[in-house]
Amino acid sequence: MKKLLLILLCLPYIGFAQINFSSQNSFDIITWNLEWFPKQGITTVDSVKRIIEIIDAEIIALQEINNISEFNQLVNKLDSYNGYSTNTSSLNLGYIYKKTLNIDSIYTILNSESYFFAGRLPLVMEMEYGEEDYVIINNHFKCCGDGILDFSNSNDEEYRRFSAISLLKTYIDSNYSDKNVLILGDLNDLIEESYINNVFTPIINDSINYLIADKYIPFQNTVDWSYPTWPSHLDHIIINQNLFDNLSNIYQNVKTIRIDNYLGSFQIY
Secondary structure (H helix, E strand, O other): OEEEEEEEEOOOOOOOOOOOOOOOOEEEEEEEEEEEEOOOOHHHHHHHHHHHHHHOOOEEEEEEEOOHHHHHHHHHHOOOEEEEEOOOOOOEEEEEEEOOOEEEEEEEOOHHHHHHHOOOOOEEEEEEEOOEEEEEEEEEOOOOOOOOOOOOOOOOHHHHHHHHHHHHHHHHHHHOOOOEEEEEEEOOOOOOOOHHHOOOHHHHOOOOOEEEOOOOHHHOOHHHOOEOOOOEOOEEEEEEHHHHHHOOOHHHHEEEOOHHHHOOOOOOO
């Protein structure tokens, strides 16, 4: 089964008829930072509802859920989807997923390492699809920093992100080596940075077992980056070796959905 991995971010008011990204022949997974959901109350709830219904993906991993009650309201409005959110901070992680999917469990991991994950513990979804086991790990890493990875300073933002990805890799290697694994979310750093300051070197150095599926996006036009007004590409999807064969065309099957194209501008979005 081919996997279509899509990268999104931020938040909208809707004025479009269709976004044709999904396919009945693909298993579509999205990561989407909603930016302090719902920023405009019921307008945001209804707009996000329509986007989700139009895109019609199987799974959407969400970051920055601020209001749990209005998130639940969104889920209740979606006839074909269920939802789950943490409720541990002002910026929660969550999932919206098709009711037809076989979800085994949703839980957090690395609970004793909250500092390196900025209080937003990795949120795991274990599921079965096509008689195979999948593990999806939703993240929202620490933001900010000066672009310099300082191993001597545990408070350094880049070091905290480096530690987060290292902890995730070690955990996956120990617990999910026989499963199809995706690490995704707002990882708040650049995969194209110089090697000495690149927080993703634990993944990059193990190319036999891991692939940054969106690795070509930063070398495309900045309007196709996940945060085009920064401009930067901070949202990523990483897959393990078990999924390499399922991603048949990295250029075609991994992309940023340009919802702003359907709204008139990124500022409106």
